[in-house]
Amino acid sequence: MNHPVQAAKFLEDKSNAKWHDETLWFVRDKRDLSSKSIPEWEKLRELASGIKDNVLSNLDSYLVEFEKNATKNGIKIHWAKDAEEHNQIVLSILEEKDCKAIVKSKSILTEECHLNLYLEENGVEVVDTDLGERIVQFLNQPPSHIVLPAIHLKKEHISEIFHEKLQTEKGNNDPYYLTQAARKHLREKFLAAKVAITGVNFGVAETGEFVVCTNEGNADMGVHLADTHIACMGIEKLIPKREHLGVFLRLLARSATGQSITNYNSHFRSPSEGKEIHIILLDNGRTKQLGREKFRNSLKCIRCGACMNTCPIYRRSGGYSYGSVVPGPIGSILSPGIDLKKHSTLPFASTLCGSCSDVCPVKINIHEQLYEWRQEITKAQSSINAKSIAMKIANGIFSTPFAYKISGQIMRGSLKILPESVTYSNLNTWGKERDLPELPKQSFKDWYKNKGNE
Amino acid sequence: MNSREQILSDIRILKIDNSELPAIPQFEYEADIIESFKTSITTNKGEIISEEALMDLLESGEFVNVYSASESYSKHSNFGLPEDPHELKNLDLAIIEGDFGVGENGAIWLDDSKLGHRVLPFITEHLVIVVDKTTLVPNMHEAYKRIGQAHSGFGVFIAGPSKTADIEQSLVIGAHGAKSLRVLLV
Numbered sequence: 001m002n003h004p005v006q007a008a009k010f011l012e013d014k015s016n017a018k019w020h021d022e023t024l025w026f027v028r029d030k031r032d033l034s035s036k037s038i039p040e041w042e043k044l045r046e047l048a049s050g051i052k053d054n055v056l057s058n059l060d061s062y063l064v065e066f067e068k069n070a071t072k073n074g075i076k077i078h079w080a081k082d083a084e085e086h087n088q089i090v091l092s093i094l095e096e097k098d099c100k101a102i103v104k105s106k107s108i109l110t111e112e113c114h115l116n117l118y119l120e121e122n123g124v125e126v127v128d129t130d131l132g133e134r135i136v137q138f139l140n141q142p143p144s145h146i147v148l149p150a151i152h153l154k155k156e157h158i159s160e161i162f163h164e165k166l167q168t169e170k171g172n173n174d175p176y177y178l179t180q181a182a183r184k185h186l187r188e189k190f191l192a193a194k195v196a197i198t199g200v201n202f203g204v205a206e207t208g209e210f211v212v213c214t215n216e217g218n219a220d221m222g223v224h225l226a227d228t229h230i231a232c233m234g235i236e237k238l239i240p241k242r243e244h245l246g247v248f249l250r251l252l253a254r255s256a257t258g259q260s261i262t263n264y265n266s267h268f269r270s271p272s273e274g275k276e277i278h279i280i281l282l283d284n285g286r287t288k289q290l291g292r293e294k295f296r297n298s299l300k301c302i303r304c305g306a307c308m309n310t311c312p313i314y315r316r317s318g319g320y321s322y323g324s325v326v327p328g329p330i331g332s333i334l335s336p337g338i339d340l341k342k343h344s345t346l347p348f349a350s351t352l353c354g355s356c357s358d359v360c361p362v363k364i365n366i367h368e369q370l371y372e373w374r375q376e377i378t379k380a381q382s383s384i385n386a387k388s389i390a391m392k393i394a395n396g397i398f399s400t401p402f403a404y405k406i407s408g409q410i411m412r413g414s415l416k417i418l419p420e421s422v423t424y425s426n427l428n429t430w431g432k433e434r435d436l437p438e439l440p441k442q443s444f445k446d447w448y449k450n451k452g453n454e
Numbered sequence: 455m456n457s458r459e460q461i462l463s464d465i466r467i468l469k470i471d472n473s474e475l476p477a478i479p480q481f482e483y484e485a486d487i488i489e490s491f492k493t494s495i496t497t498n499k500g501e502i503i504s505e506e507a508l509m510d511l512l513e514s515g516e517f518v519n520v521y522s523a524s525e526s527y528s529k530h531s532n533f534g535l536p537e538d539p540h541e542l543k544n545l546d547l548a549i550i551e552g553d554f555g556v557g558e559n560g561a562i563w564l565d566d567s568k569l570g571h572r573v574l575p576f577i578t579e580h581l582v583i584v585v586d587k588t589t590l591v592p593n594m595h596e597a598y599k600r601i602g603q604a605h606s607g608f609g610v611f612i613a614g615p616s617k618t619a620d621i622e623q624s625l626v627i628g629a630h631g632a633k634s635l636r637v638l639l640v
Contacts, residue, residue, distance in 0.1 A: 132620035217631025224573035260559035
């Protein structure tokens, strides 16, 4: 996957790209308004960051504590080293329940494990129940944003899909009408499902409970009607105590969409009578990332998506250009840890402006980590590209005073007479989408000399 | 080594220095809790209603199947709590008493003791929650202090009706859960 290539494709549709950029900026604006309404906002970020630091420095003991308490509450805990084991555990539970159709609410972790594909290959029908996720599922696409899965699609397109899949009126693009059609369709699925899968926003070590936040209520519709609830959870989702939920629930929705809280915040502690709750604790590279000191605190992420909404590159390149389950700035520091080669262009998909770090509710130094990853990648890469040829020439020029002196004169002279096809050729990556600045008549050195003579 | 042991040992081998757990300070709160609660509910696309308005609504005949978990409205309750929660699919209106509310965001805490069936506030077409004004707390920190170590198998903060903005960021009320939330402050 190559980010600049994919980004260029996204930008071909100029009006859509503009809409995408402006819409996400609008969400970022709402986040600002909401955060500024709380005087202690910065203190909350510090607290959240400090709590997560504590979790990451004692993860083993919190996991054991969580397991002990959840088990005491009648929840069955499973451990999965990787995606494959995770998926096998899910399937084995489904087989035990003789279940051939499940409903699933938003879970980025199951996207990470490619659970849908795995279950479908094993004859299980998977229905994603978050509206945005259902839409992209109809198109066989992954979500393009972790909070707004279908943000890349226009309503006309969604109307077409619904016409085909749900027999809605052709050409009726009204979001209310389309949402009601999905409501009706998904109600049938909720009522029929024997097993429901959710993600986890927070797991509490002290109580063994876990919290799932939605606005649509789809997670609750699924799990309370099903006999079995499977909650898929990354090991980094733990927090020590129940009181810490107060800090994180104040930050999460405000950072994500600017709401003061999501409309449904469900706390699961033990199954209702006759029902079952399973939690799968997944590693899948997280302990490795924990071992990388420079990148460790990327594991603090609470998946609010604020870094995406604010990022000038994400807004102008779309989620798919990243080619990773979690796109945007946070994805660009998480994904290289999973597959450095595949995701080698991602840390460069940034202006290093630092806006991502400024909005991050758990104060991850995202832009600094992007810079660190660039160094790791440059070290690991031996291939020479156009930029590095330019760098080698520059190295020669800067190391010889005479070459430095005449090169400026030559360039100022030649850029005036060279045809644009040469100036803006592929060898000059700076010339892509940019005009070169107007050339001064003299160098700074000449100007300074002349000034002294005045 | 099984996966549990493997994961725990992969963490332990890193020997990460302990980072102290910060204490949550007491945050001041100046706003009028009742007023901010009302504003929050409205912002979340819920509605604050008066007792009279609720009575009118109940007598209007707009809702065919009504279940009230609140004693005060039991005479309007014509829908018994079924054994199988799936049968709640035909419920038009549920009236539930909230445990307490939160000023800063309009969240109302409900747990197993208030719900009968956990799916009740989600599956009902419309939802009314009765909240006692004296139970309101300013923010989420106070909310968790209030819940304390109480043990309920399930608990939920509900702050508004079911909603989505997944189609072009256009807000639509009534995604999968209750299409409306009315809150009666008593």
